[in-house]
Every structure is written in structure tokens, then in C-alpha cells.
Amino acid sequence: MITASRPGTDRHRLYASTTDTYDTDLDIDYVAVERVMNGDLVALTLTEKAMAARLLDARGASIRSIATLLDVDKATVTRWKATGWQVKRPARCGEPRMYRRHVYRGETPCRRCRDAFTAERRNERAAKKQTTTPGRDA
Known part of the structure; x- marks a missing residue:
């Protein structure tokens, strides 16, 4: 009888977690x-x-x-x-960075990406407006 094993199976088994699956x-x-x-x-x-x-x-x-x-x-x-084992999640339609990817690839951005990009720009302008000096009343 011939016993076969895969390379590296002579080592002990590695475990990822002892409690969670x-x-x-x-x-x-x-x-x-x-x-x-x-x-x-x-x-x-x-x-x-x-x-x-x-x-x-x-x-x-x-x-x-x-x-x-x-x-x-x-x-x-x-x-x-x-990067400390951090993984950058792939962009999905409906995110501002996906709008930029559409533009970079020469594609027409989809509606969800345009809306997300517009909302991001709106929030940036609102945040910038709040940080301006309030002493400019006319």
C-alpha cells in the first residue's frame, strides 16, 4: 500500500480561530x-x-x-x-470615487454615481461655508 501526502502536510495544522467560524x-x-x-x-x-x-x-x-x-x-x-493588513474595498456604483473612475475611463457616469458625486460636492461646499469667518456681514 502506498500512502501519499501533499507537500507541506508533515507540519501541524494551522487554525484561524478557536471560537468563531x-x-x-x-x-x-x-x-x-x-x-x-x-x-x-x-x-x-x-x-x-x-x-x-x-x-x-x-x-x-x-x-x-x-x-x-x-x-x-x-x-x-x-x-x-x-498598510497594517488593510484591504481597500473595490469601488461600486453609487460612490463618488466610482464617478471619477467612469470619467477616467471615458464612460458616461451612471445616475447613481452622478448623484453620489453631486451629494459629496454639496457636502464639501456646505462644510467649507461653515468654516468661513462669520464677521463678513454687510
């Missing part, structure tokens, strides 16, 4: 994170990948091995580490 605030599935940390092929969200990278880094894994395991670029893992 899911974090609703951060939208992290700790079971999926744990499985990927132990070499299983699991589809992770960007936030879950950053969590797995942070945990693997804390356990002494190299940037290269983390990037390979999570199927991301080494520069991505390095950037996450430099």
Missing part, C-alpha cells in the same frame, strides 16, 4: 481561511485573503509562500503588510 462585521469565513492556510483550494474574498496573509505572516511564512498559497502577487501581500 464567521465574522459578520468583516465578512470573513474563518473556516475557509483556515482551509486555505492548510493548503486546500478554496475561493476567498479579498478580505479573507488579507486575513489569511496576516495569520500566515504572524506564523513566520515568507511573502513569496503567502502569495503563492493565496494566488495573489507578492506586491499585493507586501502592500497589505505595509
Whole structure:
């Protein structure tokens, strides 16, 4: 009888959390994170990948091995580490920064993005108006 094992399975199993299985605030599935940390092929969200990278880094894994395991670029893992493992959420329609992306790409901004951008500019003007000196009465 031949016994086969995957490379790296001779080490002890890594655990992401001992009590929780899911974090609703951060939208992290700790079971999926744990499985990927132990070499299983699991589809992770960007936030879950950053969590797995942070945990693997804390356990002494190299940037290269983390990037390979999570199927991301080494520069991505390095950037996450430099920013304290924070992940910038992708822009979605209905946000002011998505309006700017539409414009940058030469697209016509959608209604939700135009409304969000307009509201942001309105709030900026109102905040600027409040900070001006009140002694300019005529």
C-alpha cells in the first residue's frame, strides 16, 4: 500500500480561530481561511485573503509562500503588510470615487454615481461655508 501526502502536510495544522467560524462585521469565513492556510483550494474574498496573509505572516511564512498559497502577487501581500493588513474595498456604483473612475475611463457616469458625486460636492461646499469667518456681514 502506498500512502501519499501533499507537500507541506508533515507540519501541524494551522487554525484561524478557536471560537468563531464567521465574522459578520468583516465578512470573513474563518473556516475557509483556515482551509486555505492548510493548503486546500478554496475561493476567498479579498478580505479573507488579507486575513489569511496576516495569520500566515504572524506564523513566520515568507511573502513569496503567502502569495503563492493565496494566488495573489507578492506586491499585493507586501502592500497589505505595509498598510497594517488593510484591504481597500473595490469601488461600486453609487460612490463618488466610482464617478471619477467612469470619467477616467471615458464612460458616461451612471445616475447613481452622478448623484453620489453631486451629494459629496454639496457636502464639501456646505462644510467649507461653515468654516468661513462669520464677521463678513454687510
